[in-house]
Amino acid sequence: xxxxxxxxxxxxxxxxxxxxxxxxxxxxxxxxxxxxxxxxxxxxxxxxxxxxxxxxxxxxxxxxxxxxxxxxxxxxxxxxxxxxxxxxxxxxxxxxxxxxxxxxxxxxxxxxxxxxxxxxxxxxxxxxxxxxxxxxxxxxxxxxxxxxxxxxxxxxxxxxxxxxxxxxxxxxxxxxxxxxxxxxxxxxxxxxxxxxxxxxxxxxxxxxxxxxxxxxxxxxxxxxxxxxxxxxxxxxxxxxxxxxxxxxxxxxxxxxxxxxxxxxxxxxxxxxxxxxxxxxxxxxxxxxxxxxxxxxxxxxxxxxxxxxxxxxxxxxxxxxxxxxxxxxxxxxxxxxxxxxxxxxxxxxxxxxxxxxxxxxxxxxxxxxxxxxxxxxxxxxxxxxxxxxxxxxxxxxxxx
Numbered sequence: 001x002x003x004x005x006x007x008x009x010x011x012x013x014x015x016x017x018x019x020x021x022x023x024x025x026x027x028x029x030x031x032x033x034x035x036x037x038x039x040x041x042x043x044x045x046x047x048x049x050x051x052x053x054x055x056x057x058x059x060x061x062x063x064x065x066x067x068x069x070x071x072x073x074x075x076x077x078x079x080x081x082x083x084x085x086x087x088x089x090x091x092x093x094x095x096x097x098x099x100x101x102x103x104x105x106x107x108x109x110x111x112x113x114x115x116x117x118x119x120x121x122x123x124x125x126x127x128x129x130x131x132x133x134x135x136x137x138x139x140x141x142x143x144x145x146x147x148x149x150x151x152x153x154x155x156x157x158x159x160x161x162x163x164x165x166x167x168x169x170x171x172x173x174x175x176x177x178x179x180x181x182x183x184x185x186x187x188x189x190x191x192x193x194x195x196x197x198x199x200x201x202x203x204x205x206x207x208x209x210x211x212x213x214x215x216x217x218x219x220x221x222x223x224x225x226x227x228x229x230x231x232x233x234x235x236x237x238x239x240x241x242x243x244x245x246x247x248x249x250x251x252x253x254x255x256x257x258x259x260x261x262x263x264x265x266x267x268x269x270x271x272x273x274x275x276x277x278x279x280x281x282x283x284x285x286x287x288x289x290x291x292x293x294x295x296x297x298x299x300x301x302x303x304x305x306x307x308x309x310x311x312x313x314x315x316x317x318x319x320x321x322x323x324x325x326x327x328x329x330x331x332x333x334x335x336x337x338x339x340x341x342x343x344x345x346x347x348x349x350x351x352x353x354x355x356x357x358x359x360x361x362x363x364x365x366x367x368x369x370x371x372x373x374x375x376x377x378x379x380x381x382x383x384x385x386x387x388x389x390x391x392x393x394x395x396x397x398x399x
Contacts, residue, residue: 002395003103004033005127007119008110009089011039011065013055015256015280016226017198017312018136019044021175022110023058024201025134028388029108030061033395036104037065038096040089045256046076049280057282068092077258086113093119097126106395108132112139114158117165124168130398132391133169134196135179141305142230171394178308178331196390198312199382200319207291208320208375219249219361221325222293224286225313228257230306232299235327235350237266239297240275242354249361251275252293254286290320294367295360298326302347310335315382317341318374323367325357339377341370 006026010018022039029035042050049055070092072085097119104127109120117133124131140158166172166183172193174180180193200208223236233253240251251274253263264277281289290296296317300306307330314332317324324342333344343356360367 002033002105002398004029004035004395005104005107005123005129006035006037006110007093007107007116007123008037008039009086009113009116010044010110011037011042012058012060013050013282014042014044015055015283016044017315018110020283020312021134021136021198023060024199024384025108025388025391026060026065028384028391030064032392033106035064036102038093039065039067040092041067041069043070043075043085045260045280054282054285057284066096068096086115089113090115090119094122097123100126103127104129106130106132106398108134110134110136111165112137112142114139114161114165118161121165121168130170130395131168132171132173132394133165134173134175135183136175138179138182138305138308141182142309170398173391173394176308176310176331182308194390194394196387197310197382198315199384199387200315200378201384204287205319205375205379205383207287208378210291212291215364216294217248219295220252220293221249221295221297221357222252222254222290222322223297223313224254224290224316225311226257227253227255227260227263229259230301231257231259232301232327232347233259233263234266235299235347235353236297237263237270237272237275238350239354239357240267240272241270243357244272244274246274246361249274249357252278252289254278254281254289256280287316287320290316290322293322295357296322296324296342298324298328298332300328300332302327302329304330307331315378319378319382321371321375323360323370323374325353325360327353339373341374341377 008022012019012023026037070088072081072088075081075085107120107123107129109117111117120131140155166188173196175197177195184190227233243249267275267277310332318341324336327345327347336342336344345353
């Protein structure tokens with residue numbers, strides 16, 4: 001039996017698509033291989049929420065999970081402290097790798113942050129193992145996209161690291177097909193790249209298929225996930241303000257992130273009674289709340305780098321059977337249109353978006369059709385058990 005080492009900064013019980021992706025991969029790896037995971041104690045979006053017992057709701061083989069403890073604080077809102085956290089995590093992973101007495105055949109590392117992939121390079125050399133790098137986002141490109149980090153020297157170094165990681169990886173797994181285009185443009189053989197999108201478990205897909213009323217009042221428009229630098233959510237608040245006097249629709253957010261408090265303050269200042277902002281919750285609870293909603297919202301900052309991504313929430317929205325409305329472009333928009341699951345607008349088309357939402361509110365048959373389209377697309381493309389077979393194929397080809 002092959003021995004696998006997974007390395008990821010984000011992991012259960014943390015919330016967010018990164019932690020969920022590695023949680024599912026850890027479970028699936030464990031069914032076929034002798035699998036060990038190096039990760040941190042839960043810290044995203046902050047450490048305090050994991051004092052709540054409800055977040056520790058999964059049955060995992062904890063003896064195969066090695067958690068390192070970090071001390072950096074204030075990383076939730078200050079970019080410099082976030083980078084210090086990344087650096088500290090890298091150093092602690094390297095120490096753990098260098099002190100390890102067992103060996104591994106394959107190292108599977110999750111990035112971003114890009115620093116964790118550097119730990120993977122060290123593990124590859126230490127264990128003389130094959131290295132698979134799982135790319136969930138393009139760093140440092142995405143840092144430029146949010147406009148918070150533009151130091152030419154640091155970016156130059158980061159790009160050098162990025163190129164080295166791509167070249168030294170034996171295989172690269174991406175969760176967006178557009179990432180493959182970016183990576184091959186850097187001279188990487190496309191045969192080294194495998195597309196494995198975020199997905200849902202069979203149980204989660206079953207939840208999405210549960211029958212629920214199509215005619216529902218008030219209609220609930222929901223947003224879930226990160227409220228950070230890349231998500232443009234002022235438009236969601238403006239949409240709620242536009243429909244403030246319409247008793248047939250309400251708005252709900254379940255989120256976390258750098259701009260979470262700022263968003264709450266904005267809702268209070270405008271005294272919007274038709275929008276509810278809920279704190280972070282477990283994935284299972286969020287999916288249940290999605291299943292009780294009627295329309296889902298998505299938006300990203302308009303920047304070329306975000307045209308390559310598909311947020312994990314899109315996969316969840318489809319798998320739960322929610323029509324989608326919002327403002328994105330590129331790959332995300334293409335997937336929504338290819339699956340025929342919603343309506344997408346430009347950032348200069350907010351009035352048109354309001355009209356589109358009115359149409360969805362009034363036409364329950366259309367919502368039902370979009371719901372079924374999303375469910376079918378998710379079952380065909382976003383099933384963890386099926387998609388993991390692509391990774392098993394890669395590992396089987398390693399000598």
